[in-house]
Amino acid sequence: MEELNREETEERTEERELHSGTEMGTCRFCGQRRLVRFAGGMSQEELDRIATDECNCDSAIRERNIRYEASKARTAAAKVIAPRFPDAAKILSDAADATAHGIFHGVSIGLGNGAKASMTLTKSGAVSVKLSETIVTTVEDAVEMEQVQDE
Numbered sequence: 001m002e003e004l005n006r007e008e009t010e011e012r013t014e015e016r017e018l019h020s021g022t023e024m025g026t027c028r029f030c031g032q033r034r035l036v037r038f039a040g041g042m043s044q045e046e047l048d049r050i051a052t053d054e055c056n057c058d059s060a061i062r063e064r065n066i067r068y069e070a071s072k073a074r075t076a077a078a079k080v081i082a083p084r085f086p087d088a089a090k091i092l093s094d095a096a097d098a099t100a101h102g103i104f105h106g107v108s109i110g111l112g113n114g115a116k117a118s119m120t121l122t123k124s125g126a127v128s129v130k131l132s133e134t135i136v137t138t139v140e141d142a143v144e145m146e147q148v149q150d151e
Contacts, residue, residue: 020039022038025047026052066125070101073099073119092129106121114133115131116132
């Protein structure tokens, strides 16, 4: 069985090597054409995406930075907000690309009991994710707390 898997893996590797090489891709921003290394039957659209990802024109660099900020925001939402508020984290994660592209300046979700999850686009182009909780103590609550402590 293990020998069969090894043979299948070797065949797949040989097949990929037969279909690998370089093709021309075009940056979608500046139109620069470049050689793209690929493995196995890639469409022209995929080649163009790789060429765009590798291009050093201002627009391609800006797009990579925006995608990076959106990715960081999704990670922050998963780490900071999802453990306690998974639905809010999903909403913010879904809004990360639009926020990073400046379509939304920010997204804020009231979670009840003084909790709020938010995502904002800073002036520098970074996407900030926050979970804030406000504790409100009224005068009546403070008086009750003092009475309980005195007893």
